Amino acid sequence: MSELQYHVDGDLVPASAATVSVDDRGFRYGDGAFETLRAYGGTIFEWDAHAERLERTCEHLHLEHGCSRADLRARMDETLAANDLVDAYVRLSITRGVQPGKLTPQPEVDPTVVVYVKPLPRGGLEGESVWDGPATVETVETRRIPDAALPAAAKTHNYLNGILARTELSPDADEALLCDLEGRVAEGATSNLCFVVDGELHTPTLEGPVLPGITRRVVLELAADADISTHEGWYEPADVRTADEAFLTNTTWELRPVASIDGHAIGGGPVTSLLAERFDERVEAESYSNN
Structure with missing residues (x-):
């Protein structure tokens, strides 16, 4: 399999080149939100529920990232398509991005948005478990x-x-x-x-x-x-x-x-x-x- 492609701040890049700044608040303070999702047959399962939870997390963090639900879904779909994946693990992360090195967040946000994917077995009635046993x-x-x-x-x-x-x-x-x-x-x-x-x-x-x-x-x-x-x-x-x-x-x-x-x-x-x-x-x- 060729090298996986990740989606970083609007661009598809090879996994080996996918980086974020050491000044990113997600790295410095854990100041970010994420969702772990499954793609089954090329479809993000329970996307609306995941999107709602992500929105609630961002509200708790007072993180106004400016990305619409449709935009985030499009980035995940693009990443799956670029990797020719229909059954996959998907992780969507949004941080407050790079800000001055102090704890208090700034109101102006240029978020870091990353989509990470990897293959997972097919689900459903013909699916395979991703774990070895109980x-x-x-x-x-x-x-x-x-x-x-x-x-x-x-x-x-x-x-x-x-x-x-x-x-x-x-x-x-x-x-x-x-x-x-x-x-x-x-x-x-x-x-x-x-x-x-x-x-x-x-x-x-x-x-x-x-x-x-x-x-x-x-x-x-x-x-x-x-x-x-x-x-x-x-x-x-x-x-x-x-x-x-x-x-x-x-x-x-x-x-x-x-x-x-x-x-x-x-x-x-x-x-x-x-x-x-x-x-x-x-x-x-x-x-x-x-x-």
């Missing part, structure tokens, strides 16, 4: 940053919270489970958590420090359509360890069953399997049915 999860000491300190709904370039959580993991663990300051379950370092008890689906409430995941929302919609009772609430780690089933959600993993949490075997099950099948059907219908 996830091994460990609860870590690092706590999720409270919403009052850094808005949980903001998907920013500053991922130190998740990085520190991942550094605590055993070598064979796949994901860190973070709790809030009161010890209640929040989310994974890069994922939302769902678990099943007596056939009913549970997931930590967005009233806590939980990122409103796009895949999480889709799963809750699919559960409602399948007449599966759902609960968004406050849970202790022990509630998850004794669950009948558990799985993680994010854009890349989609629905990933949990093999164990803190050494307690859990695994998938009928609810996880049904929701994964319904998710694949939705991807198929929205992204591949007209191809």
Whole structure:
């Protein structure tokens, strides 16, 4: 495969030449917003939901970048086309750009906008998983940053919270489970958590420090359509360890069953399997049915 092309500030450039300034605020301070997306069959899945979350993040950051939703979509489509990719990982980043080297942001913004892509297997009913097996999860000491300190709904370039959580993991663990300051379950370092008890689906409430995941929302919609009772609430780690089933959600993993949490075997099950099948059907219908 030829060298990938990235989209940097309006131009397609080879990956080896894709650079941003060391004075960019995204590099200096993590002062930027991003979205991780999936392209299925050349279509950005759940683009409107991702765009809305990106807009909310920028509102939290008081980042008025001036790029329209249509412009951002066009940059992603151009990047996919330039790389001849129809099934891909896509990352869209917007920072406040280069400003004088002080913490206080300036009102005038010349944003840095980057689209990064790489191939990912086809999704839908004929798709392949991008992970090797169920996830091994460990609860870590690092706590999720409270919403009052850094808005949980903001998907920013500053991922130190998740990085520190991942550094605590055993070598064979796949994901860190973070709790809030009161010890209640929040989310994974890069994922939302769902678990099943007596056939009913549970997931930590967005009233806590939980990122409103796009895949999480889709799963809750699919559960409602399948007449599966759902609960968004406050849970202790022990509630998850004794669950009948558990799985993680994010854009890349989609629905990933949990093999164990803190050494307690859990695994998938009928609810996880049904929701994964319904998710694949939705991807198929929205992204591949007209191809």
